[in-house]
Amino acid sequence: MDMIYIANKQNLPPFQADNDVCPVCHSDRYLNQSMKLFVSPCYHKMCESCIERLFSMGPAPCPICSQILRKTNFYQQVFEDLTVEKEIRIRARISKIFNRTQNEFKTLREYNDYLEMVEDITFRLLNNENVQETEEEIARYSQQHKDQISANLERQKREKRIEQLRKEQTEKEKDKNLEEYLEMIESEEKAKEDAKTDLITKLATSDKDAKEIIKENLITLKRSSMRQKSKNSQPGGYYSRPQYLDGLEESEDEEDVPINPFEDSYADIGNFTLKPSYVENNQIVKKALNPSGGFVQSMHYRYMLEAAFNGVDIPQL
Numbered sequence: 001m002d003m004i005y006i007a008n009k010q011n012l013p014p015f016q017a018d019n020d021v022c023p024v025c026h027s028d029r030y031l032n033q034s035m036k037l038f039v040s041p042c043y044h045k046m047c048e049s050c051i052e053r054l055f056s057m058g059p060a061p062c063p064i065c066s067q068i069l070r071k072t073n074f075y076q077q078v079f080e081d082l083t084v085e086k087e088i089r090i091r092a093r094i095s096k097i098f099n100r101t102q103n104e105f106k107t108l109r110e111y112n113d114y115l116e117m118v119e120d121i122t123f124r125l126l127n128n129e130n131v132q133e134t135e136e137e138i139a140r141y142s143q144q145h146k147d148q149i150s151a152n153l154e155r156q157k158r159e160k161r162i163e164q165l166r167k168e169q170t171e172k173e174k175d176k177n178l179e180e181y182l183e184m185i186e187s188e189e190k191a192k193e194d195a196k197t198d199l200i201t202k203l204a205t206s207d208k209d210a211k212e213i214i215k216e217n218l219i220t221l222k223r224s225s226m227r228q229k230s231k232n233s234q235p236g237g238y239y240s241r242p243q244y245l246d247g248l249e250e251s252e253d254e255e256d257v258p259i260n261p262f263e264d265s266y267a268d269i270g271n272f273t274l275k276p277s278y279v280e281n282n283q284i285v286k287k288a289l290n291p292s293g294g295f296v297q298s299m300h301y302r303y304m305l306e307a308a309f310n311g312v313d314i315p316q317l
């Protein structure tokens with residue numbers, strides 16, 4: 001069969017039920033598994049062979065309500081409830097004709113009056129009240145506001161297109177940012193790896209003090225990572241961390257990345273000499289100085305001091 005139906009634009013699958021019956025020829029899905037029901041503009045269902053039989057010779061009356069129909073006016077049913085189907089189609093049709101926006105009106109009052117008129121027309125069509133007059137009213141309005149309607153349709157299309165382009169652009173930028181971010185992580189990892197190899201070689205070959213060599217290595221590592229950061233913040237080679245990596249990166253930090261003993265936070269804070277005891281008169285601090293169970297007092301002092309030095313960000317090297 002070479003029937004042309006109005007395609008359903010939402011790309012939704014057509015609705016089908018096991019107990020479908022064609023109201024015209026009474027064939028049902030039980031007897032005819034491949035039966036396809038279509039809906040007419042007067043919202044009456046009939047099967048493909050009925051449509052072919054009744055309308056292939058040209059326009060003919062609907063066998064249910066006598067409205068004149070064409071074969072090409074039938075469409076596939078999308079919603080189970082035909083009243084929903086009807087309302088959606090009517091509203092879609094009306095919104096294409098009555099497509100004015102609020103900024104086209106001088107006052108809110110005028111805009112509200114306009115909306116009320118549109119709703120009234122929609123209501124009459126939905127409930128089959130004065131359909132003939134309503135259709136004439138719509139036709140009159142379309143004729144009178146022809147230019148305005150098509151201008152508004154054009155504008156809507158343009159806005160939709162712009163919105164789509166903006167979306168595509170955002171997607172592209174997301175991909176680009178992610179790529180740059182991964183590249184940066186990779187090169188930082190490589191720099192760390194190189195520094196480690198370098199350190200091992202130096203430790204094995206140099207006759208300098210091992211502690212000195214480790215310190216030097218840490219400084220080099222810090223410098224190279226700072227260089228990396230400044231390089232990435234330059235305009236042109238810009239880098240902005242993609243927002244959707246928030247959280248994702250955090251969990252990586254905590255769970256997946258192995259502890260790097262060369263990182264600053266694990267370096268020894270050797271800038272203070274631990275006293276055997278501390279005198280403190282402030283009650284709150286005094287309380288904090290008491291070790292919790294299992295801690296030796298001196299160990300507790302060390303933790304407290306280290307925490308304090310870390311807090312005020314005293315240079316560690």
Ligand SMILES: [Zn+2]
Pocket residue numbers: 022023024025026027046047048049050051
């Ligand atoms: Zn039929």
Ligand SMILES: [Zn+2]
Pocket residue numbers: 040042043044062063064065066067
């Ligand atoms: Zn009908």
